[in-house]
Amino acid sequence: MHTAVTRFNTVVLLDRTNIGPSRKMLRRGHCRNDPYDAVLKLDCYAHSVLFDLQTKQIRPLMIQTDTWCSSGQFLPDGTLLQTGGDLDGVKKIRKFVPCEATGSCDWVELADVELANGRWYATNQILPDGSVAIVGGRAANTVEYYPPRKGAVALNFLADVEDNQMDNLYPYVHLLPNGHLFIFANNKAVSYDHNVDKIVREYPPLDGGPRNYPSAGSSAMLALEGDYSTAVILVCGGAPYGAFIERSTDTPAHGSCGRIIATSPDPVWEMEDMPFGRIMGDMVMLPSGDVLVINGAQAGTQGFEAASNPCLYPLLYRSEQPVGLRFMTLNPGTVPRLYHSTANLLPDGRVLIAGSNPHYFYRFDAEFPTELRIEAFSPEYLSPDRANLRPIFEGIPETVRYGESFDVTVSVPLSVVGVVEVNLGNAPFATHSFSQGQRLVKLAVTPSVPDGEGRYRISCVAPPNGMVAPPGYYMAFAVNQGVPSVARWIHLVS
Numbered sequence: 001m002h003t004a005v006t007r008f009n010t011v012v013l014l015d016r017t018n019i020g021p022s023r024k025m026l027r028r029g030h031c032r033n034d035p036y037d038a039v040l041k042l043d044c045y046a047h048s049v050l051f052d053l054q055t056k057q058i059r060p061l062m063i064q065t066d067t068w069c070s071s072g073q074f075l076p077d078g079t080l081l082q083t084g085g086d087l088d089g090v091k092k093i094r095k096f097v098p099c100e101a102t103g104s105c106d107w108v109e110l111a112d113v114e115l116a117n118g119r120w121y122a123t124n125q126i127l128p129d130g131s132v133a134i135v136g137g138r139a140a141n142t143v144e145y146y147p148p149r150k151g152a153v154a155l156n157f158l159a160d161v162e163d164n165q166m167d168n169l170y171p172y173v174h175l176l177p178n179g180h181l182f183i184f185a186n187n188k189a190v191s192y193d194h195n196v197d198k199i200v201r202e203y204p205p206l207d208g209g210p211r212n213y214p215s216a217g218s219s220a221m222l223a224l225e226g227d228y229s230t231a232v233i234l235v236c237g238g239a240p241y242g243a244f245i246e247r248s249t250d251t252p253a254h255g256s257c258g259r260i261i262a263t264s265p266d267p268v269w270e271m272e273d274m275p276f277g278r279i280m281g282d283m284v285m286l287p288s289g290d291v292l293v294i295n296g297a298q299a300g301t302q303g304f305e306a307a308s309n310p311c312l313y314p315l316l317y318r319s320e321q322p323v324g325l326r327f328m329t330l331n332p333g334t335v336p337r338l339y340h341s342t343a344n345l346l347p348d349g350r351v352l353i354a355g356s357n358p359h360y361f362y363r364f365d366a367e368f369p370t371e372l373r374i375e376a377f378s379p380e381y382l383s384p385d386r387a388n389l390r391p392i393f394e395g396i397p398e399t400v401r402y403g404e405s406f407d408v409t410v411s412v413p414l415s416v417v418g419v420v421e422v423n424l425g426n427a428p429f430a431t432h433s434f435s436q437g438q439r440l441v442k443l444a445v446t447p448s449v450p451d452g453e454g455r456y457r458i459s460c461v462a463p464p465n466g467m468v469a470p471p472g473y474y475m476a477f478a479v480n481q482g483v484p485s486v487a488r489w490i491h492l493v494s
Helices: 156-161 384-389
Strands: 002-005 010-014 048-052 058-061 071-074 080-083 093-096 107-109 123-126 132-135 142-146 172-175 181-185 188-193 198-202 218-221 232-238 254-261 270-273 282-285 291-294 297-300 307-310 315-317 327-329 341-345 351-355 375-377 392-395 399-401 405-411 420-425 429-431 434-436 440-442 455-461 472-480 488-493
Touching: 002 071, 002 341, 002 351, 071 429, 071 434, 123 172, 123 434, 132 181, 156 181, 156 188, 172 218, 172 232, 181 232, 218 282, 218 434, 232 291, 282 341, 282 434, 291 351, 341 429, 405 472, 420 455
Parallel strands: 071 123, 399 488
Antiparallel strands: 002 010, 002 429, 010 048, 048 058, 071 080, 080 093, 093 107, 123 132, 132 142, 172 181, 181 188, 188 198, 218 232, 232 254, 254 270, 282 291, 291 315, 297 307, 315 327, 341 351, 351 375, 392 405, 405 455, 420 440, 420 472, 429 434, 472 488
16 A cells, blocks of 8 residues: 655555454564454554565564555655554554664654644655655645644645545645645645745646546656756546546546646646546656656546556656657556555666555455555666666765765766766655655766776766755666666765
8 A cells, every 4th residue: 555665775565454464474472452453353464564675575564553545755864754544543653764674673653742633645745854744634634744843734725625525635745846835636736835834826727627536646746957947747647526426437537637837937737648548547757757657447436446447558758758749658567456556666777566455355356356466667778678778886975965066987888978867766655646755856967977997977966955855865876868777875965
């Protein structure tokens, strides 16, 4: 249901706690009492694990309260902040401090602080100062912050866009490079100044029906580059209004996309269509600046037993192309990934695909069973015929400060022609078809200079401030003609 990649090249996978036995036991002596579990009152099964990308081993993690449809975000020090859920977890704040894959780090529930409002289906977004905004949730049309500021603040916009099937849950929240939050719910969006807790701008509605849970498509902010003054938001797919109320599993999803320059003085939605209608797709910002659209279904809605016709074909959205040429259909997968699926960019440039449990409990005898297999999707830039273009980092600093100039060194099998980009991608918290906090920042670089023995030196300038790139750990990719290196983690600090 939830996944996040840590700076130690491990992946946290997290489900809900009250659905009976999983296929992984907790450590001996670490059972927990769960009065909310209809199957188990004494629960000795893991509902979160840590996956080691190198060894492919998993280690059970222990969560104490229900994390069903919760939210999360990495803090500047690399700690995963995890908030809300259902039942006994609705006001909980949890932390996971990552460690080496051989370590014993685990979930910690904070005892001295809790959320001001219960948060179920909320969205988290890290802010320029490293604090986190926690936006919305079921029956929570408010914003609050971690560390806590002054309790929850009303955000009437979320109440205004709610319809009789909700359609305002898991709002799409993006931090714009002017420091404001772009908040999209149902079919409308606003710009929100989190410093004074005030809406400062309303955007035109997006045609095509509701776009958020339970009718969700997905959304991403395209790569920030140049002078970082322009932010482009993409919203694609969704279910027609009424499909959720009618519990219709065969209502076709729509394939329309809206693209808007959120920082423009006169923003308008530019419309285009995907090759397939898609509900519950995941958007992943690739190191190249293109967007991968993967997972989901072609009919139905979000919810248990609510969708059909899996969409097995990934799409590549080539953001620099003109309308009509942006989408490219890629080779299909074989594993349906429906409700409660996720997708996360990995440091090696692949994309981890996990999940799909469209049932209230674990169920392995259904047409679309609970899916325990995980996969890695390889974008076309990893094809063998491009291997000689792939850079390798030979030298890069571990920490950089805002606005700092620094050099990196790469080697490339084939002589470099053109500019090698250095792009920073963060590690978002993926859940329910949206990667919370997802961001790609293209650094200002100079053309690469030969540095002997197939090596090249590239001079870079770090992002200017936390509005462009909030503090924290980023995957730094060298990108040569669209082909990324294996990333090196870099800590961006003030």
